[in-house]
Amino acid sequence: MTGTLTPSRLWKQMTAPQRLASARAFWADEEAVDDQIKAALLIAQQKKFRPKTVVGLDLDRKSKHLASLASLPDAIAGRVLILYHLADQRALMSRFLDALGIEHENGLIKEDSVKPDPAKLAPAAAALAGEFPAEDVRLYLTTLLCQDPETWDGLTEIVKGLGAPT
Secondary structure: OOOOOOHHHHHHHOOHHHHHHHHHHHHHOOOOHHHHHHHHHHHHHHHOOOHHHHHHOOHHHHHHHHHHOOOOOHHHHHHHHHHHHHHHOHHHHHHHHHHHOOOEEOOEEOOOOOOOOHHHHHHHHHHHHHHOOHHHHHHHHHHHHHHOHHHHHHHHHHHHHOOOOO
């Protein structure tokens, strides 16, 4: 991976189905209103729509417009990534945390200051890769690394080994 790992870069690396699913999760989340307004303004600006028009679109159309954007600001991309995993990747998240022996509730880590055992990271990632699509595993592990590089720094070489796009 070249350059700094950011949510915006991850957005650019996502597959079209991942982008669409993540955009759908983003627009469906009732707690993301501030970011949704920013996203609506961004879509309006790039697609030459009025912001009011974007806000009034149905979930599918808003999702398609957001998914079609080539880039997103880090704040929105970060929120989109988190909501995507919470909405569509709970099983993957749970399996990974189980393999690491980290307490969680349906994929959400219970304690704030958890540091995974570095010796368990590669086997846990390999187990995920055997059970879930490679692009989903790569995106999840890269998202962890991007969101909290200090905690998940042991994933750096593992993600490179998964062939993450640069």
